[in-house]
Amino acid sequence: MHTSSPTSAATPSNTQSVFTWSDDLLTGDVRMDDTHREFAEQLSALTRTPAAEQLERYQAFLGHTVAHFAQEDRWMQATGFAPTNCHSDQHAMILETMQAVVAHYLQGETDIINRMAEALGEWFAQHAVSMDAGLAQHLQSVGFDSATETLGTPQTAAAVAVMGAGILS
Ligand SMILES: [Fe+2]
Ligand SMILES: [Fe+2]
Numbered sequence: 001m002h003t004s005s006p007t008s009a010a011t012p013s014n015t016q017s018v019f020t021w022s023d024d025l026l027t028g029d030v031r032m033d034d035t036h037r038e039f040a041e042q043l044s045a046l047t048r049t050p051a052a053e054q055l056e057r058y059q060a061f062l063g064h065t066v067a068h069f070a071q072e073d074r075w076m077q078a079t080g081f082a083p084t085n086c087h088s089d090q091h092a093m094i095l096e097t098m099q100a101v102v103a104h105y106l107q108g109e110t111d112i113i114n115r116m117a118e119a120l121g122e123w124f125a126q127h128a129v130s131m132d133a134g135l136a137q138h139l140q141s142v143g144f145d146s147a148t149e150t151l152g153t154p155q156t157a158a159a160v161a162v163m164g165a166g167i168l169s
Contacts, residue, residue, distance in 0.1 A: 029136035
């Protein structure tokens with residue numbers, strides 16, 4: 001099946017581009033990819049909404065993005081990343097910009113959500129295939145199960161079993 005590029009489609013009525021999902025964005029981590037599909041769907045829906053009606057949808061999208069980034073930051077912390085690292089820093093910078101957009105929109109700059117959406121589409125297409133794909137690979141290499149958020153390497157499991165046997169005997 002043909003999948004279009006993340007930023008190529010155009011809306012019927014104006015020059016605003018519509019973000020569309022592409023399987024090229026898959027990272028291999030099922031939970032991360034599910035979250036990314038939701039991100040793409042919400043971003044796409046936002047770009048198909050008239051500017052005057054975008055705020056509520058944008059705020060819901062912002063909330064989803066806060067949770068999306070917190071999830072990845074949490075997985076990084078659980079698997080040995082330093083609390084500050086360039087991936088988490090990038091998340092924080094994006095969220096700060098997304099939050100600032102709300103104030104500008106409320107001050108009458110009603111095209112700003114469309115501009116932010118376009119920039120986010122371009123950013124995400126890069127981020128998903130670089131930092132997120134790298135994180136997915138790292139999670140897999142250390143045996144981290146993102147569905148249960150547990151470290152399940154054979155070594156970890158064996159150490160826990162030995163510890164359990166010592167306590168219970
Ligand atoms: Fe992500
Ligand atoms: Fe990320």
